[in-house]
Amino acid sequence: MPKLDRLARSVPDAREIGDSLVARGIRLSLGGSIYDPADPMGKIFFNILATFAEFEVDLLRMRTREGMAVARAKGKLKGKQPKLNARQQAHLLKERATGDYTIADLAEQYYVSRATIYRVLERARGAA
Template identity: 35%
Template sequence: MKIGYARVSTTGQTLDAQIAALTAAGCERIFKEQRSGKSSAERIELQAALAYVRDGDALLVTRLDRLARSVLDLHQIVQQLNRKSVDLVVLLQAIDTTTPAGRLTFSLLGAIAEFERELICERAAEGRARAKQKGVKFGRKPMEVDWASIQSDILAGTQSKAAVAQQHGISRATLYRLLDC
């Protein structure tokens, strides 16, 4: 049985092209998700696909980087597939791990995918550092809360705490957190 796995990293991307390719390759079931490829342990659908495949099945992906971004992660997945006697087929890169040439290609492309991921992380870190040097602030903006007004509204007792929170543009949880301080 051919089992497909399709993944995109962000919600702005679409799975359509991968699903079409996996369907054309004869996949009877396709697992899909929109998550980062950094760690396979965090990808629920990948774990479901790995649990679903059985002896003699083939797990198909369109490209190797859809499966994982590190060589270690890729090898762990392939070892798991090997223990279950499941083949890995990467459609667009013509990789089939049942052959020595396929295993070599798999290892080389996995190393390249990991290198690419590290370059992306380095560039992102450099961009954040440059932005910080220019004075860009990261994270949530601090809340400006009129604490005296909130206290007087609470002490007046004319409105519920939920209504006071809504009136001041804060959540009930934030109101309760402020009251506990």
């Protein structure tokens, strides 16, 4: 059985789902109790569920940001390593400047995608 707090990720989202259920005449049966999103008890039930779900998401985001800040401070959060090292990038730029090589040629020569070649060229333009 799916967790009921996964019904909505925010209070506005829960209201939208509740309105959709009301429009279709649907009521929820949970643990032997019937919750009708059209009546006040059903509305408060949806809002409480949504509030807790939104709190849970916000708490997860906060913990993730804190964990990343700690890792960054320790020097452990460096991101993905570039496919080409600095020497390869410099050589690639020289080869491209000659006009003898196409993007596809360079990608094949360095065993990377064309997107990687374009990124190297764009970074070089940005640095210049």
